[in-house]
Amino acid sequence: MILNRAERMLARRYLLPDKGEGFIFLVATISLIAVALGVAALIIVMSVMNGFRAELFDKIVGLNGHAVIQGYDGRLSNWQQIADQARKTPGVTSAIPMIEQPLMGTANGRFEGVIVRGMRPEDLRSNNTLNAHVVAGDLRTVTPGSNRVAVGSRLAETLGLYPGGQITLWNPDGRSTVVGTVPREVTYTVGAIFEIGVYDYDKAFVVLPIKDAQELLLMGDQVGMIEVQTTSPDKVQQILDPLRKAVQGRANVVDWRQMNSALFEALEVERVAMFVVLSLIVLVAVFNILSSLIMLVRAKTRDIAILRTMGASRRGMMKVFMTVGVTIGSLGIVLGIIIGAIFLYFRQGVVEAIQKLTGQNLWDPSVRFLTDLPAKPDPFEVTAIIVIALILSFLATVYPAYKAASTDPVQVLRYE
Incomplete structure (x- = not known):
């Protein structure tokens, strides 16, 4: 809206308090604060929700890849051939063999369920998610034959572990004897402690070289799965469709959406719900603007009538109050x-x-998954919030401005 000099003067005057108009100014100030709180709440909540999704995605994918190729019985015997097929698939950047198996761990007289993950030494050294979050010890000491492992920080707290301490892993599929199956137990030295920031991983993960994991689980040369990374996580399903058909009958391809579908869908639903609910705060603030403008028009009825008799146009009066x-x-x-x-x-x-x-x-990280409150503002969403708030503010001015423009000077000034 382009205002002339007189209209700008009027708009500026109506924005500032006058004698006997303190209450109107108070309502306008409350309206301003309400809009500010509504916009701030929307920006904060949407940024935190985006941060949740981004942090969870980065850390979950950093450990599990964009997809995994799993054997139907939890073991892949011909994994070299499948890994080669995966690497040759367009859009696939890496295919890494690994083992992941839930077992029982014990240390200092305490027992805890753990997830044993076996990785090749070169893959362990190149994994940024693990290397960037070592809080004690040295991940380079976890090498084949060293009898050393890396454990999550929460697991270390629960079992009282520290670098140089010992943890015993129990494999129920041990050797058979005349009296039954005897569980296999192997004691390892803690070489490093890591804290990824995802509670479920820090609470349970024990990482060791893949050769040591194969010996512990009596798997020979087999692996449990192949972790696949692609050029685009959002298009992982289309990229892996040819590979899914190629390994059909031998293995199953599961992408990150399928592995964590419940979690990410819940985050998306909550994100939309929070946006709608918090938008109501802005709507309430806009109604405050509406009420303050109606009171202002009522208080300035005589002034408006005089201005109309002096030649002020209806359009000009509408622009003044809409500007306010x-x-x-x-x-x-x-x-x-x-x-x-x-x-x-x-x-x-x-x-x-x-x-x-x-x-x-x-x-509480056991409830919230992450150990810190994340945030990732999205410029598109922030822009959308600003535009929505501006549109609602504009719509709230239409009725009061129309009433001001419709003021009949004859009726108002009849008895003056």
Whole structure:
């Protein structure tokens, strides 16, 4: 809206309090703050939800790849041929053999269910998800024949482990004797402790060289699965369709969506639901703008009538009051962006401060999966929030502006 000099002066005057209009100014200020809080809440929640998805995806895919090729009985005997087929598939960047098996671990008189993962030394060294999150010890000491393993930080806390400590792994499929099957148990030295940031992994994972895992599980030269990385995780299904047909009858191809479908679908549903619910805050704030403008028009009826007799047009009066309402909404949006940015920057400190004040653990990683509160603002979503808030603010000004423009000077000034 382009305003002339007189209209800009009127809009500026109506934005500032006048004698006897303190209540109207108070309502307008509350409207501005409400818009700011609504926009800030939307930005914060959507950024946190995006952060959840991004962090979970990066860490889950960093350990499990974009897809895995699994044997029907949990073992792949001809894995070299299948791995070669996978590498030759267009769009596949790597195919890594590995073993993953749930077992029982014990240390210091404590028992805990663990997930044993066997990896080749070169794959272990090149895995950024593990190497970047070692909190104690040295992952380079975990080599074939060294009898060393790496364990998750939560598992280490539960079993009282530390670098140089020992953990015993139990394999129920041991050797057969005349009295039955005797479980196989092997004791390993802890070479490194890692903390990926996903509670379920840090609580259970024990990583060791694939040769040692094959000996522990009596698998010979077999592996449990082949981890596949692709050029595009969003197109993994289309990329692996030819491979799925090639290994049909010998193995099953499962992509990251299928492995974690319940988790990511729940996040998507919650993300949409939170956006809709929190948009209601902005809607309520917009109704506050509507009410403050209606009161302003009522208070300025005599002024509007005088301006109309002096030649002010209906269109001009509409532009003045629409400018007032949109300005309140715009200032609220700017303030909301600032509040949202500050909160996201200090989000972990805010969570810790609230925990200290309340004495409650608001971020239990056993419930929330991740150990820290993540955030990833999406410029497209932030833009959409701003546009929606602006549109709602504009719509809230239409009725009061129309009423102001419809003021009949004759009726208002009849008895003046």
